[in-house]
Amino acid sequence: MSADPGAGRLPPLREIIARHGLSASKALGQNFILDEQLLDRIAAIPGPLAGERAYEVGPGPGGLTRALLRAGAELVAVERDRRCLAALDETGAAFPGQLRVIEGDALAVDEAIEAGPAHVVANLPYNVGTALLVRWLGGEAWPPWWKSLTLMFQLEVAERIVARPGSGAYGRLAVLAQWRSLPRLAMKVHRSAFVPPPKVMSAVIHIVPKPQPEGVRSATLERLTAAAFGQRRKMLRRSLQSLPGALEALDRLGIDPSRRAETLSVEEFVTVARELSAARTG
Known part of the structure; x- marks a missing residue:
């Protein structure tokens, strides 16, 4: 039963x-x-x-x-x-x-x-x-x-x-x-x-x-990934050019702008989003 x-x-x-x-x-x-x-x-x-x-x-x-x-x-x-x-x-x-x-x-x-x-x-x-x-x-x-x-x-x-x-x-x-x-x-x-x-x-x-990485706004990561994968076959220097501060963030972090979005790890996206979040609040 x-x-x-x-x-x-x-x-x-x-x-x-x-x-x-x-x-x-x-x-x-x-x-x-x-x-x-x-x-x-x-x-x-x-x-x-x-x-x-x-x-x-x-x-x-x-x-x-x-x-x-x-x-x-x-x-x-x-x-x-x-x-x-x-x-x-x-x-x-x-x-x-x-x-x-x-x-x-x-x-x-x-x-x-x-x-x-x-x-x-x-x-x-x-x-x-x-x-x-x-x-x-x-x-x-x-x-x-x-x-x-x-x-x-x-x-x-x-x-x-x-x-x-x-x-x-x-x-x-x-x-x-x-x-x-x-x-x-x-x-x-x-x-x-x-x-x-x-x-x-x-x-x-x-x-x-799981715990959220410190210093990262969800809205910033959402904008970043929308731009990066919106033109996923293009290099980051093209797909991110319309997102203010994104190319400068790549340069500061030493991320090659000739890479495509699908080659960046989740951790790299988080690092870029943290730079953009800091720039926005700084």
Whole structure:
């Protein structure tokens, strides 16, 4: 017998989906996972969640939701698809007091107020996943409101998050993810695990924050990487010429301006951003 109180009162996910007439919306970037063992494995990635607060974006019919509730999380879930709300209410009723559902667009929710501090665990809708990640990685306040991020992405995006300098996947997203947090590729997920199956493979990324390097503003690093990788095939002397003080910073640091952005390490980007941050406050 299952140890969690809700398991015996919830029908299989396929029955929930059929009863509520749900189908994945392409417009909302939805792809459902029905394999409960896989969902339990994803819910376990952040570590023990019993008594911990968790935050989920785009729960859909509630597959990952019930896995997080089974793990003992106190869950806040944001869903903009009204069709899914009745199914989520049914899931919440099986786990009294553990689930709060917010109807709305996750991009408009103040997570720090509604959920934080929390472990974010989500099979993110493809059409907003990267935008949400960049938002959660940004901002001057650090440590952030989230304790960890466990997020499903297309495999190509996941590889960009963990990429190393010099690789084809290395770019702005890698620098923003790695300069003050530790991302790892926790699990690859075959396309056949989803309903409907997407055209590409997926992967789960796990990210935990680390101390922020001193003397560096997040906004400065964001501007620097946007300029550097906005014209990634060009040398830094060309891609950074529109960013005030950037070429002078390269000269002071002894970084060859004929290099291209993908050859600079995360640490080198941080060093340049520190020079620019100092110049701005000096």
